[in-house]
Amino acid sequence: MTDAIVTEGLRKRYGDKDALDGLDLRVARGSVHAVLGPNGAGKTTLVRVLSTLLRPDGGRAEVAGRDVAREAYEVRLRIGLLGQHAALDEELDGRQNLEMFGRLYHLGARPARVRADELLERFGLAGTGRKPVRAYSGGMRRRLDLAASLIRDPEVLFLDEPTTGLDPRGRAEVWAAVRSLAGAGTTVLLTTQYLEEADQLADRICLVDGGRVVADGTADELKARTGGDRIDVVLRDAGQLGAAVALLPLDAATVSVDTDRRLLSAPVTDRMAALSGVVRALEAAGLEAEDVVLRRPTLDEVFLHLTDDGRRVKEAA
Amino acid sequence: MSAAYALTDSWTMTRRELAHWARQPVRVVVGLVFPVMLLVMFGYLVGGGRGVRGEYVDYLVPGMLALTMAFGLEATMIAVTRDLDKGVIDRFRSMPMANGAVLVGRSAADMLQSALSLAVMIAVGHAIGWRTHGGVAGLLAAVGLLLLFRFAMLWIGIHLAMVAGKPEMVQAVQILVWPVGFLSNAFATPDSMPGWLGTAVAWNPLSHTATAVRDLAGAPGGEPGHVWAAAVWPLALLTVFFPLAVRRFARLSR
Numbered sequence: 001m002t003d004a005i006v007t008e009g010l011r012k013r014y015g016d017k018d019a020l021d022g023l024d025l026r027v028a029r030g031s032v033h034a035v036l037g038p039n040g041a042g043k044t045t046l047v048r049v050l051s052t053l054l055r056p057d058g059g060r061a062e063v064a065g066r067d068v069a070r071e072a073y074e075v076r077l078r079i080g081l082l083g084q085h086a087a088l089d090e091e092l093d094g095r096q097n098l099e100m101f102g103r104l105y106h107l108g109a110r111p112a113r114v115r116a117d118e119l120l121e122r123f124g125l126a127g128t129g130r131k132p133v134r135a136y137s138g139g140m141r142r143r144l145d146l147a148a149s150l151i152r153d154p155e156v157l158f159l160d161e162p163t164t165g166l167d168p169r170g171r172a173e174v175w176a177a178v179r180s181l182a183g184a185g186t187t188v189l190l191t192t193q194y195l196e197e198a199d200q201l202a203d204r205i206c207l208v209d210g211g212r213v214v215a216d217g218t219a220d221e222l223k224a225r226t227g228g229d230r231i232d233v234v235l236r237d238a239g240q241l242g243a244a245v246a247l248l249p250l251d252a253a254t255v256s257v258d259t260d261r262r263l264l265s266a267p268v269t270d271r272m273a274a275l276s277g278v279v280r281a282l283e284a285a286g287l288e289a290e291d292v293v294l295r296r297p298t299l300d301e302v303f304l305h306l307t308d309d310g311r312r313v314k315e316a317a
Numbered sequence: 318m319s320a321a322y323a324l325t326d327s328w329t330m331t332r333r334e335l336a337h338w339a340r341q342p343v344r345v346v347v348g349l350v351f352p353v354m355l356l357v358m359f360g361y362l363v364g365g366g367r368g369v370r371g372e373y374v375d376y377l378v379p380g381m382l383a384l385t386m387a388f389g390l391e392a393t394m395i396a397v398t399r400d401l402d403k404g405v406i407d408r409f410r411s412m413p414m415a416n417g418a419v420l421v422g423r424s425a426a427d428m429l430q431s432a433l434s435l436a437v438m439i440a441v442g443h444a445i446g447w448r449t450h451g452g453v454a455g456l457l458a459a460v461g462l463l464l465l466f467r468f469a470m471l472w473i474g475i476h477l478a479m480v481a482g483k484p485e486m487v488q489a490v491q492i493l494v495w496p497v498g499f500l501s502n503a504f505a506t507p508d509s510m511p512g513w514l515g516t517a518v519a520w521n522p523l524s525h526t527a528t529a530v531r532d533l534a535g536a537p538g539g540e541p542g543h544v545w546a547a548a549v550w551p552l553a554l555l556t557v558f559f560p561l562a563v564r565r566f567a568r569l570s571r
Contacts, residue, residue, distance in 0.1 A: 052411060052570075053407055053569075054570055054571070055570045076413040081407070083404050084404075086403075088404070088405055089405050090403060091341070092333070092337075100333055103325070104326055104329055104409070104412050104418075105413065106322060148408065
């Protein structure tokens with residue numbers, strides 16, 4: 001299976017800051033790939049370079065087998081882009097927007113009209129009539145924006161923080177749309193700050209920090225990298241958290257404490273030994289626990305773990 | 318990409334602007350009425366302007382026509398800034414369309430608006446007593462020069478919009494357009510002004526266009542030879558700002 005997106009040593013500089021600092025990425029055809037990272041990690045720059053809006057300063061990037069710098073037109077024929085801000089004409093209505101974009105994709109006047117109606121129907125916007133996009137809700141706008149990026153059935157679809165600023169319902173709608181596209185074989189690259197979103201939608205996730213990929217893998221692979229399972233203990237009384245850290249058979253240096261949630265959490269190696277050890281120690285010390293759970297690490301923890309490590313490595317260098 | 322796409326894409330982008338007109342008829346009407354209001358106001362309130370031989374209206378109308386074209390810079394700049402500020406330009410640039418069509422559409426729509434505006438102004442000018450003595454050929458030549466001037470303003474507007482980038486900057490230019498517009502011979506002849514001011518006014522490209530239009534319409538204040546200057550000035554401005562604007566547009570990918 002060939003890759004739909006390949007970047008090698010991709011660089012983009014703004015002034016003296018490297019927005020992309022030698023970024024390597026491979027996205028398999030037909031997969032959903034999430035690019036996860038904090039603000040300023042280079043996610044948006046990556047999407048803008050891959051969608052031919054920005055020229056890279058170094059390295060190489062191919063989308064659908066075409067070089068983004070040398071064959072921009074060929075790339076544009078094969079991609080759809082949903083940027084961070086709605087890329088729509090706010091004064092026109094939904095149909096006018098889609099029809100205009102259809103014409104600009106050179107579908108021809110009649111097919112552009114037919115396609116516009118089709119997409120309005122598919123995204124639940126058929127009843128919007130002459131209402132200008134300006135008057136749309138955030139969720140409607142996002143749906144129309146997504147419809148516009150699908151006019152030509154792109155091979156590769158870029159979604160830059162597709163659910164930022166949406167309410168839960170809008171988010172669910174976008175997620176459903178992404179799932180159905182992925183089911184139909186479209187390659188999707190999406191950036192997000194939400195770990196849950198990456199976890200829910202993506203086949204593979206790459207963590208980006210400081211313009212490079214710090215980790216790449218499936219959600220499970222990434223979770224395994226923080227050192228396996230964790231134990232969570234929720235106490236009835238937050239005031240006993242300090243005592244619990246000292247008493248429990250856990251390595252105090254690895255325990256994290258969340259006072260608001262009356263929670264302490266630590267990585268464990270031997271699951272059953274840790275569980276029974278903790279329960280026994282709690283009983284012996286007379287500490288009242290509401291909950292004791294063994295679980296896989298969350299992507300949040302993976303993310304903090306890896307990006308912090310990345311920073312430490314850089315500072316040491 | 319074939320040349321045919323350049324044409325159809327430009328037409329699609331022009332249609333987009335026309336659809337905006339249909340959406341906002343009030344804005345279109347206000348755009349047309351505002352210069353007419355200025356014309357009538359100056360014609361009746363200021364009346365026999367300073368240092369003008371003959372009918373003031375014959376002097377004023379060509380000046381107002383040129384001034385209206387100059388103010389077009391502001392309209393162009395607002396429209397381009399608004400587009401750049403919204404994400405829609407990103408969608409255009411990520412599509413397999415002719416790159417220049419966005420700018421061509423803008424130009425076509427703005428030129429059409431200006432032609433319309435000129436027609437209305439000329440009609441109102443006649444209604445308040447403007448008489449042209451240069452015949453239809455003279456009037457057509459005058460309209461040609463005015464539109465050429467507008468075309469130069471258009472590309473300055475596009476360039477400024479791309480340099481300034483943010484809608485807040487439009488305000489600064491809006492404020493500047495007025496003194497530059499009024500520092501011309503649109504309302505009064507430079508000989509009636511203090512020396513330095515008169516010189517500035519005489520150099521203003523707007524003044525050359527206004528004088529040439531007066532000349533072609535056989536009005537007072539027209540001086541033979543200005544037709545040439547009224548053609549050369551806009552062309553010179555275009556030589557500078559057209560490539561600058563196009564380069565700026567291409568550099569959005571930097």
